[in-house]
Ligand SMILES: Cc1cc2nc3c(=O)[nH]c(=O)nc-3n(C[C@H](O)[C@H](O)[C@H](O)COP(=O)(O)O)c2cc1C
């Protein structure tokens with residue numbers, strides 16, 4: 266996958282190839298996003314065009330006043346890049362979202378960032394907005410295209426009559442309801458990190474410390490049943506989130522039957538565990 270970090274200065278510094286472009290912020294790369302990305306990939310294959318994605322960083326709410334500033338992510342940018350790679354994206358455009366960019370009008374965005382990138386077809390969701398004050402929408406996009414590219418609008422994908430959205434996933438995380446998240450993400454909520462050290466409070470139990478990207482949106486403070494995955498090995502245990510802004514997680518596990526030589530680990534949050542479950546596991 267080729268990755269381009271775009272801003273006004275770097276806009277014209279690379280070769281463009283005719284593409285199908287999927288548009289959005291895509292935090293979580295949840296089931297709704299995946300349906301959109303699959304649609305774009307299928308169309309790119311059918312039309313023999315490059316499968317490209319354009320996303321933005323940081324979240325627009327960081328430079329434009331919103332009800333809530335989003336500075337923690339379900340999938341921090343490095344994770345999102347990994348997922349796009351796995352989904353077969355050929356070109357990824359990461360547009361720097363700053364005040365200057367936010368003031369670009371919907372028509373200017375189409376001229377510079379869609380037509381300018383030789384986009385032959387755009388795929389975005391029913392509620393995608395773009396341009397100064399978010400004035401552009403999917404109807405406007407068709408008008409702005411002026412016949413130079415075609416547009417597919419992906420319909421709302423729901424779970425139990427509610428839109429699958431990054432906002433819904435954040436609410437589940439905030440309430441500790443991690444077991445419901447696979448309905449939205451198609452996977453357990455996961456974080457990746459570095460095994461920084463481990464110590465043994467006694468002979469039968471290990472405590473592993475995992476250093477994670479500080480921009481992860483963590484579930485509420487508490488203990489979780491979790492799985493720690495290292496290559497093909499997996500350990501079950503309890504994970505402590507000491508506070509939602511921590512970047513160190515503690516994983517409690519019965520003495521593992523394997524050498525803990527791994528550096529990179531992934532943790533899957535399986536379900537919320539209460540203090541009683543923790544005390545039982547620790548004894
Ligand atoms: C050129 C451009 C300018 C934007 N300007 C604003 C803005 O002034 N105010 C705002 O709230 N969002 C603005 N946005 C953000 C969009 O409304 C939207 O959040 C973003 O395109 C991501 O879409 P998504 O949330 O549907 O994934 C802008 C987006 C683009 C591409």
Ligand SMILES: Nc1ncnc2c1ncn2[C@@H]1O[C@H](COP(=O)(O)OP(=O)(O)O)[C@@H](O)[C@H]1O
Pocket residue numbers: 288289290291292297298301388389390391392393419420421422423428429430431432
């Ligand atoms: N449930 C869904 N069904 C269809 N399209 C979706 C859905 N959720 C998001 N999208 C589309 O995916 C792209 C990224 O949207 P984004 O705003 O990042 O997602 P969210 O609404 O989950 O925060 C946009 O084009 C948006 O319209």
